[in-house]
Amino acid sequence: MTRPESTGYDYDVVISGASLAGSAAAILLARRGVRVALLERRSDPDAYKVLCTHSITANAYPVLDELGLVPAIEKAGAVRNEARWYTRWGWIEPKAAPGGPELPYAYNIRRSTLDPMIRSRAGGTPGVDLLLGHQVTGLVREAGRTAGVRASTPQGEREIRARLVVGADGKDSAVAKYAGVPGREYENGRFGYFAHFRDLPLHGGLGHTWFLDPDMAYAFPNEDGVTVIAVLPGKKWLQAFREDLEGSFLAFVRALPEAPPIDSAERITKITGTVNYPLHSRRPTAPGVALIGDATLTGDPLWGVGCGWALESAQWLAEAVAQAATGRGAPGDLDASLVAYARQHRRRLRGHQYLAADFAKARPFNPLERLMFSAAARDEAVARHMHLFGSRLISPLRFLNPVAVAKASAVNLRHRRAAAPSPHAHLSRTEP
The missing domain is CATH 3.50.50.60 (FAD/NAD(P)-binding domain)
Incomplete structure (x- = not known):
């Protein structure tokens, strides 16, 4: 009533x-x-x-908790969405600080x-x-x-x-x-296709994202041993995918650094996606x-x-x-x-x-992105900071605050100094 x-x-x-x-x-x-x-x-x-x-990013974990869904999601076999990200400077692998709390997470399901x-x-x-x-x-x-x-x-x-x-x-x-x-x-300058594979091993059992600058790909493990693989190339590759979707998709994945072994896994869905997905x-x-x-x-x-x-x-x-x-x-x-x-x-x-709208132009990394991504590949603290941003737990302003930018700059400066050849290196080679 x-x-x-x-x-x-x-x-x-x-x-x-x-x-x-x-x-x-x-x-x-x-x-x-x-x-x-x-x-x-x-x-x-x-x-x-x-x-x-x-994938449910870690920012939404409190909502799942309030809804009372966490036990049911875990019982269903959802995978905590820990991840590593490939960049041309190396892999970004966020890890908890020694003696500190575990990294925030939610789930792939x-x-x-x-x-x-x-x-x-x-x-x-x-x-x-x-x-x-x-x-x-x-x-x-x-x-x-x-x-x-x-x-x-x-x-x-x-x-x-x-x-x-x-x-x-x-x-x-x-x-x-x-x-x-x-x-x-x-406008989104990329298009996307994905497929699901069963029993596909990934390094460390973690989700992978490839920042190929500007092309993208990811592999996220889910419940029941199923991994979703997505490729998101710039639209210059669109004609090739239209002419041979399966061949182009598989070739793109096989060429990824530390590529997941899709040829030994079982593909359980067709390749689906969209050529136009504006924001x-x-x-x-x-x-x-x-x-x-x-x-x-x-x-x-x-x-x-x-x-x-x-x-x-x-x-x-x-x-x-x-x-x-x-x-x-x-x-x-x-x-x-x-x-x-x-x-x-x-x-x-x-x-x-x-x-996101700016990055969707499928442009190369800008100078600030190069700074933060390269430092995150070289320093665990910067990697954790990037993890918080990727999980949408901090705002862009906090991600790019002056202290974080200064930290990233210092990390890269130390890296360049360590990589520079010693001015006395030629002398040591001539000594007995």
């Missing part, structure tokens, strides 16, 4: 999209007393996102495992109605703001009214389109609307940050709007809470997206 404070609304919040961001938001909102309709256009409860890095897990958790959360086969076809507008959705369902068209509509429906968000939310697109940034809110996950910010897949940011943005939204969404606050509280969410989202992610 509808609560008195919800008069005129079927729910407090309706969420479009029941993958990572939408399911997480539904759980976190419902635990705070919000009545949620969680809509998923697909009817299969085990549906999952195919085009994904399958395939979306075929993770999506049904979190969706089932959402559907079983009191206060959440999981509505499969419900596709948003329009928004309900009232007094200049969104007040619900219209959806196509297995039973026909339906109108669902709510104080807040949340778009968790991906980079091509229908909610964003119907709400007229402005956005910006950044998107949208305003996170509109009157009566909030966007989370890829709906508000779609990053470059080479960084593997999409899953982590989807979970984080769901948490930020729940923390900001839960009380106002129930209607128990003063008039205007919901708008104020949406402003707070948008501010948090921009503050935490805008700098990361700016750097």
Whole structure:
């Protein structure tokens, strides 16, 4: 029965999209007393996102912990996403400081495992109605703001009214389109293909990323002995991949430094991918609307940050709007809470997206990148600092703060001095 404070609304919040961001938001909102309709256009409860890095960066571990998913993820065999990164200066291999705490981590886990897990958790959360086969076809507008959705369902068209509509429906968000939310697109100068292999040994059992400057590749181990390998070359290679996808993909992987032995492993999926994957940034809110996950910010897949940011943005939204969404606050509280969410989202992610959009031009490393990557390959402390940034636990400003840049400069200066030949080396060769 509808609560008195919800008069005129079927729910407090309706969420479009029941993958990572939408399911997480539904759980976190419902635990705070919000009545949620969680809509998923697909009817299969085990549906999952195919085009994904399958990696959750360490910044999202606290969200997984709050959701109570860590034990289930580990039981499913998820792999902690420790990694090493190839550069032309050598391998960057972040390690915990001697006697210090272990490095922050989260998990590599395939979306075929993770999506049904979190969706089932959402559907079983009191206060959440999981509505499969419900596709948003329009928004309900009232007094200049969104007040619900219209959806196509297995039973026909339906109108669902709510104080807040949340778009968790991906980079091509229908909610964003119907709400007229402005956005910006950044061209990606790389394309990407990936495939899954079983029983593929990797050095140290760790994930690998290759910064080939400017081409990219990675190999991430996942549960059940399956490793996903992705290649992300600059578009100058696109014609060759179009003419011979399999041959080009395999040749690219075989040529990688310390290449994973794909010829002795079992490939269990076809090679899939996309030739055009631009980065998107949208305003996170509109009157009566909030966007989370890829709906508000779609990053470059080479960084593997999409899953982590989807979970984080769901948490930020729940923390900001839960009380106002129930209607128990003063008039205007919901708008104020949406402003707070948008501010948090921009503050935490805008700098990361700016750097990603610049790197997506498929250009060579700039001088600052050369400084930091080369120093990280030569010094464990700089490698740990880079790990924090790659895990999105620190901002670009903190990553490139004057102390860190000075440290990297000192590391490289010591390296050059050590590598320089001694001015007396020719004398020692002539001595008896």
